[in-house]
Each structure stands twice: as C-alpha cells, then as structure tokens.
Amino acid sequence: MPTLLRVPVATVLVIVSTVLHVTPLLLIAIVKACLPVAFIRRGCNVLLMAIAASWIAVNSALIHVLTRVRFAVDIDASLRRDGHYLVLANHQSWVDIPVLQAIFNRRIPLLRFFLKSQLFWVPLLGLAWWALDFPFMKRYSKETLAKHPELAGRDIEATRRACEKFRHIPVSVMNFVEGTRLTAEKYRKQESPFLNLLRPKAGGVAFVLNALGDALHSILDVTIVYPEGHSTLKDLFTDRISEVRVHVRELPIPVEIATGNYETDPAAREKAQAWINELWLQKDVRIAAMRMGVGG
Template sequence: MLPLRLFLLSLLIAASTVLHVLPLLLVALLKALLPSERLRRACNGVLTGMAESWIGVNGWMWDRFTQTRIDLGEDAPLARNGHYLVLANHQSWVDILVLQKVFNRRIPFMRFFLKRQLIWVPLLGLAWWALDFPFMGRYTPKQIAKRPELAGRDIESTRRACEKFRALPVAIMNFVEGTRFTPAKHAAQGAPYRRLLKPKSGGVAFVLDAMGDGLHAILDVSIAYPGGSPTLLDLLSDRIPEVRVRVRQRAIPDEILRGDYQHDRAFRARFQQWMNALWSEKDAELATLLGDDAPRA
C-alpha cells in the first residue's frame, strides 16, 4: 500500500503545483509588461495570494493524509501585516513545510534566500523568481580567494532584495547555519552546541543593515523532531509522529541594527557575540524540547 500512497500523494502535489504555478507565472508576465508602478504593486498581492493558496493546499494534505502532530508554542501574537526576520535551526527539508504550515496567512508571505542553482528547478524556480525570492551565489572561500570580487555579489543581492521589501509587509526567512545539521558536519565544525551548527552571522547582519527600520521584530523559531531528523519521504509515508515548534518574538537590539559588518571589526565582534548567545539559548531550548534521552536531531 505504501507505493500506491506515495504515487497518489505525489500526483496530488504535482497537480496542485501546476494549477497554482502556471497562473502565477502568467500574472508575473503581466506584471512585467504593465507600465504603471501602481498596477505592478497590485499584482504583488495577487501573486502572494496564489502562493499562499498553494501552501494552504499543502497544509490541508498534511492534515488529511498524515497523523503528524505539531506541538506549537508562541510567546507573542503574530501580525499578518508585520515586518519580520525569521531565524530557525535547520535539519531537514521538512523544516520548510513546517514553517509554512505554522505561519501561512498568519504573518506576511515568507521569502527564503535560495541557492542560485535552484532557479532551474522546473516550475518552482520560475515561481520563486516571480515572487522575488533572493537568489544567492554562496561562493566557497576557495572561489573568493581566486576571484575576490565575488565576495561582494551576495551582499549586493541581499541589498537589492531587501530594498523591494522595505515598503511591504514581509517575512524574510534565514536558516542561520547555512546548511542542514548532520552529525558529520557537527563533528567537522567542532561546534560548541549540542544540537546546532555554528551560526553564520553575515547574512543576518546584511539583512538588518539593508532593511534598517523596515523590520520590527525577529521571530526566533526552534524546530525539534522527537523521532529524529526526518526526510520528505518520512512525511509522505506518515512516519513523523510529532514536530515541536517554539516561536519567540524578539526585539532587534539597537546596538546590532546599524553598523558595517564587513569592515568594522568591533561591530562584527559584537554582532557575532549576540548571534552566538541567541544560538546558545536555542541549543538549550532544543534540549528541553527533546529531553536528555531523545535521539540527536
């Protein structure tokens, strides 16, 4: 029965994706052709509504076809028209679906920073482009050493993306670790955290600098899987008994809101200290959510 279940669910997901993405691309094309900025802004609402509808269908399938329970805790009310920076730990591609299910239509539509190669994903790559998702090069230290000019490209991409969002309700999502947690990566890093990789502060600093007062709060999200880190196949196969999510709304400290992360060593040190303290709190919260005897995420 499992192969039949997976086939039917995959068919349903594909049908929903096509039915949402094709009209979305048509509206994106219309937006590009319109001469009026006011009309182009009106198209943004239509595009966002289509994306939220697609996420809503995914959420309905989660409820209808799985027994996976989300244990959600929040320390403050959320605003549909807010301006948030969303920070979360990252273990699995399921994390994205969890975040979308928890936040869809409760905060502004979330934009993720994506690897540039993902623009070639059939249908979805164009949809992400149409929805103004920022695409990043994520160059390696070796590439930057050979071509130093690459170091500034992602910074400029971040600034351009954030300029579009300043006047709109927005939720900018950042997986601060930069990659999914695995025991091998954790061991290679020698990370001081039990269940997290080291945070990469640069991306967060550039978003805060580019957005300035355009963001009013940070949503600090901790995601824990008591049964161990799952795959998308586990979700489709209904093998994830529970997901535990905690959302803490944090004010943005004035001392990290403005500064030159790239060139000011003192500011960079302060920012990294703040980020490391945030990550230490998250590590402790994950330990609480999972318990001392829980399997490592």
Template sequence: MLAKLPGLIRIPLALLLLTINIVLHVVLLFAFTLLKLIVPIRAVRRVCSRVLVAIAESWIGVNNRLFDGFTRIRWQVDGLAGLRRDGNYLVLCNHQSWVDIPVLQKVFNRRIPFLRFFLKQQLIWVPLLGPAWWALDFPFMKRYSRETLLRHPELQGKDREATRLACEKFRHMPVSVMNFAEGTRFTQAKHDAQSSPYRYLLRPKAGGLAFVLDAMGDALHAILDVTIVYPQGPCTMMDLIAGHVHDIRVHVRELPIEAGLTGSYDEDAAFRGRVKLWLNALWREKDDQAARMHQATNPAPEGD
C-alpha cells in the same frame, strides 16, 4: 481517512495531488507575473504583487491540507500569539531538514507576511518551482568558493551586494525574511567537523543576519526566533510524504531588534564582534530550548 490507506496507494496519490497543486498554482503565478511584467502602470503592478502572494498562500494552504490528510503528525507549536500579518519580521531558525520549509510554511502561513527564503542560484533551474520562486521575489544568491575568490578577487562581496539589493526591494512591502543562520542542514558529521559547542545545533554564521538587518533595519519591527525539533531524529521530504514523520515541535519567540544590531559588518570590527556575541548567546538559549523540546512528553495522537 487518507492516512489509513496502504502505502502503495497513499504515497503515489499524495505525490500526484501535490504535483497537481503545484501545476495549478504555478500556472496562475505565471499568468499574473506576465501581466506584471508587460503592464508599466505602477498601480497594476502593486495589485499583481498582492495577487501573487495570495496565490502562493493558497498553494501553501492546499499543501497543508494534503499533509494533514495523508499524515498523522502530532504537532506541538507555541509562541504564535500576537503575530501580525502587517508586520515585517526577520525569522531566524535552526536548520534540521528540508522538511523545515513546509513546517515553517504551515506554522506561519497567513499569520505573518509571506515567508521569503534566500536560495542558491542553482535552484532557479528547478522545473516549475524555480521560476515560481523568482516570480515571488525570492532572492537568489550566487555563492563563491574560497578558491574562486582567490582566483577572482573582484567577485568578493558580490553575494552580499545581492543580499542588500533584495532587501531594498523588501522595504516597500510587508515581508518576512527567513534566515537559516547555520547555513546548512544539521548532520552529526557536520556537528563533529565543526566541534560545535551546542548539543543540537551547528555553529551559526552572523554575516547574513547582519546584512539583512543593515539593509532593512528600520523596516523590520521584530525578530522571530524559531526552534524546530523532530524527536524521532533526522527526516527527509519523502519521510514526510510517506507518513513516517510522527512528531514535530516548534517554539516561536518574538525578540526586539536591539540598536546595536545594525552597522557595517565588513568595515566595523566592533560591530562584527557584537553581532557574533549576540547570535552565539541566542544559539545557546536555542540549544537549551531544543533540549527541553526533546525531553517533553509526547501528546496523544489525534484520533487515538
């Protein structure tokens, strides 16, 4: 019904309801975060942490219902059978668009532990959302340019140490750690600049994957290999809100964590080589999977 409204009404209404949803849930998040900070009793803090996750899952759930109401997306999702809410997962995904995040949240919300992303340090200043991510224990990473590291060599490894500290916190709670191994969103210009050997993907970077596995290895029980495809091509968050995204395809595959995937990425050259070989092989399989997903026949739109 809402998807049939004229765009001049539908888009502002969708933005208004999404904003109201953010404000209401963030206020609740801040209230329980304050309680968690000021009460030194460990049991109370554990309860607050569980409540914060429940609030976040409610926030995502309402977003999902709004997107379902305002859009007519044809979803093709497979590989969700057997997922556990009490498991600990490392989620590896290709990165096509900012739309990937609400897609992952829709697919996995309340099916696996709450997804946490590694975020750039600057995003903590995003109004409402930045403090909310901080309250939910999203790890913020401060990345240094090559030029900065040359001028200040003492900063070398600081971002990786932050990764390690964040992952240590995750060892004591059910968690799904999200990693976009490509490190940036796909564009044809980036693909060409990298001379990427893949048709639909950028070259993956193994460092972040290796550090998460090293810090959390025995606490994680599986890797979820996720491939997202938008058959119509690149899209933005505004395209999603405006109802311009009509087809989304998601493939999920659970993989074991092999013994050879844990070790010191900085100090062990042999281990570094193994991780890169493993990740490149996975990306070749993912590229083939993306090709099959692009070629798949569209299902009939709902309601047609």
C-alpha cells in the same frame, strides 16, 4: 492509506497543486513585469500573495489528510499579516520548510528565502520563486574568489538589493542561521560547541538587519524539534513522523547590530557574532527541554 499508495498519491497531488498554482503565478508575474505602473504592480502583488497562500494551504492540507503527524506549536509572539519580520530558525531537514509554511501561512507575510542561484533552474519551482520575488544569491568558493577577486562582495550587494525591495512590501525574510541542514557528519566536522545545533553564521543576519533594521517590526526566533530524531520528506509522507514541536518567540531588533557595519567594522562584527551565539546557546537549551516535552 497504505504506505505503498500514500507516497505516489502525495507525489501526484503535490505536482497537480504546483502546476495549478504556478501557471497563474507566472502569468501575473509577466503582466507585472511588462506593465510597470504602480497601481497595476500593487494589484499583481496582492494576487501573487493570494495564490502563494492558497498553494501553501493546499500542501499543508495534504500533510494533514495523508499523514498523522501532529504539530505541537507554542507561539509567544504577536503575529501580523502586514508585518515586517526577520525569521530565524535552526535547520535539520527539508521538512522544516513545509512546517514553517504551515504554521505561519496567512498569519505573517509570505516567507521569502535567500536561494542559491542554481535553484532558479528547478522546473516550475524556480520560476515560481522568481515570480514571488525570492532573492537568488550566487555563492563563490574561496578558490574562485582567489582567482577572481573582483567577484568579492557581489552576494552582499545582492542581499542589499533584495532588502531594498522588501522595504516597500510586507515581508518575512527567512534565514536558516546555520546555513545548512544538521547532520552528524557536519556536526563532527564543525566541532560544534552546541549539543543540538551547528555553529550559527552571523553575517547573513547582520546584513539583513543592517539593510532593513529600521523597516523591521521584530525578529521571530523559531525552534523546530523532531522528537523521534532526524526526519526527511520521505519519512513525512510514509507517516514515520508522529510529532513536530515548534516554539516561536518574538525578539526586538538589536539596534547595535542593525546600525553597525559587519563588513568593515571589527567591533560591529564581534557584537553580531556574540549576539547570535547567545541566541544559539538559548536555543540549544530550549531544544533539550522540548525533546523532553517541557515547554519552550
């Protein structure tokens, strides 16, 4: 299909799929909220997950049909649809999200991201994320916290509340550990010690492990590489990405971090930072190997 046709066709089909899936999502979510009876909520959850899986499957099929991108995926993990996972990944592009959804859909529970509170107002998608129990986080700048110190810790409390809900359902908690997408400008500004990555942030990982550690089965460490360099969603649907390489490995829950208190204990904070930095050193080496076509 010519590029001039592919992009508008893809846009229309994605919008149609979104409307067709979000509409029943919202109706079921309203029933779930209005009738807080245990068996009704369980039934609604099953329907919500089925619709979400269908939505992701359609979007993945559109990528397969409208582009020639090849997913080279190496999975060294035992995946369960009823599992409880913390999924950690490097973050380079918005393409990362459909890639992750495509490789994990119907293999592990729905990936749930911690979202900025402003994203709730994204038309249709914000309500869909709310219906699917994606946690919304309100981040405060250092300047705001200096003026209003009473706001400190609210994002942490929101993390705890979300994690408490996740204890009772199969879940895959998704964390882009760098906290933002990799760009040359961010890389220079951070003076990153890694060749292929931004500095990792241990706090979010530590909070989730502390809140959910005993309920999690394992960690899925995901490495995503675009051999042709930085790639965007526009690149994807204009067929400028020929291959995406993904490596997945399963790691045990680090007990010393799951049982520590990152917020108040300096020793626990140091252990968490050392663990995530070692993980990132290994990932940095793996990315270099994957770019050369060597297995993870």
